[in-house]
Amino acid sequence: MSKTDELDEFEAELELRLKREYADVYPLFRYCVLTSDATYLCNDYTRDVTPQAAYPMFRIEMEDVWVWDRNRPTRIIPKVEIHTSQDVTIEVLRGDENEADDTA
Numbered sequence: 001m002s003k004t005d006e007l008d009e010f011e012a013e014l015e016l017r018l019k020r021e022y023a024d025v026y027p028l029f030r031y032c033v034l035t036s037d038a039t040y041l042c043n044d045y046t047r048d049v050t051p052q053a054a055y056p057m058f059r060i061e062m063e064d065v066w067v068w069d070r071n072r073p074t075r076i077i078p079k080v081e082i083h084t085s086q087d088v089t090i091e092v093l094r095g096d097e098n099e100a101d102d103t104a
Contacts, residue, residue: 014070021075025066026093033060034089035082039068042080045090055085 001009022041029041042062050057060082067075082088 018068018070022066022068029064029066030092030094031062032091032093033062033082034091035084036086037084040080041066041093047088047090052085058082058084058086058088060084060088060090 025041028043030043031041031045033040033042033045040062043064045060045062048059050059062080062082063078065077065080067077067080069075
């Protein structure tokens with residue numbers, strides 16, 4: 001087996017472990033925040049938008065965060081702050097257990 005094949009196998013194994021970890025932690029979080037650079041799972045966030053002439057600037061603060069990054073020794077981070085002018089998608093994964101159910 002060549003060194004390139006070994007490296008490819010190692011990277012594939014890291015990616016597989018990351019996908020398994022994501023599947024394990026996904027139910028623990030309320031929101032998924034997607035940016036062009038990363039995917040985050042979190043339980044609380046705040047978002048500020050600063051309008052500018054050419055593009056808006058987004059500032060997102062998250063708490064209790066899991067970040068999709070196979071190169072980190074730990075992916076659980078207490079607090080993350082992002083500044084970006086790129087698209088940001090925030091998905092609600094599950095509602096708050098304390099909120100009243102408004103569905104009929």
